[in-house]
Amino acid sequence: MSANNRKPVLVIGLGRFGIAVAQTLESIGHEVLGVDTRPELVQEYARDLTKIVEADCTNAAVLDQLGxxxxxxxxxxxxxxxxxxxxxxxxxxxxxVKNIWAKATNDKHARILERTGAAHVVFPEQRMGERVAYLLNERLLDFISFGDEFAIARLKAPEPIVGLPLMVSECRKRFEVTVIGVKRQGEDFIHAVPDTLILPADELVVSGKIENIEKFAAM
Structure with a gap:
């Protein structure tokens, strides 16, 4: 879908999470209407968002007026x-409105949101907390958890596989992780294939169970 065809999104609540969502949506071509009850935030972000209003969206009539x-x-x-x-x-x-995304602070809050119409519930603080915890060990450079013990991570190439093509190191068989791609400094991202040779300074993007990724990164 081209940027010109991206559909409009309503973002209600312009705290750190909300404004980040709104600004990113605009940057990739969505039309965004940002709404908050706090006049100071509406004023602060007036230049950052194309459309922004001060309104109390707990009132259904207000939402109707906003379209x-x-x-x-x-x-x-x-x-x-x-x-x-x-x-x-x-x-x-x-x-x-069918496609409603809502921020939750805990599981109970999430269940209520789902029962009242939210199609997607997110826990940004919890997710960030988990991500920081895994990155603190300095073995992982980036980390995305999918909530079912499965993750995708970026890490420095472990020494035991350096100098070997992937077909020889057999990462999936020996370490139970899949090397998705390789990033070398100054070069484009390389999608991994069996004869991809791993060099000393390579960064790898791998997928697998979290415990297996951590063991692989620690080698």
Whole structure:
């Protein structure tokens, strides 16, 4: 889908999480309407977002006036005020918005959001906390967990496989991880194939169970 065809998104709540979502959506070509009850935030981000308004979206009539039903998706980026986030998700659902993403602070909050109409619930603080914990050991350069003990990670090439093509090191068989690609300084990303030779300064992108990735990185 080209940038010109990307559909509009409503982002409600312009705290750190909400504004990051809104700015990124705009940067990749979405039309975004940012909404917050705090006038200081609306003023602060007026130059960052093309469309931004001060409004209380817990009121269904306000959402209707904003044209919420015309948006392809909505992001409810309110975490601390659980009542407000639930009321907004419910109002959006009542207006017929199907693709609702909502920020949750805990499992109970998430279950309520799902039951009131949220199609996707995210835990940004929890995910970031997990990510930082895995990166602290300095063996992993980047890390994405999928919540079921499976992850994708970026790491420095372990010494035992340096100088060998992947067909010889047999990472999947011996270490139970799959090397997806290789990044070398100054070169484009290389999609891994059996005869890909691993060099000393290579960074690898690998997938597998978290415990296996950690063991692989520690070799």
């Amino acid at each position: 919420a039903a015309d948006f392809d998706a909505a992001v409810v980026a309110i975490g601390t005020n659980i009542e407000a986030s639930v009321l907004i998700v419910l109002a959006l659902s009542d207006l017929g």
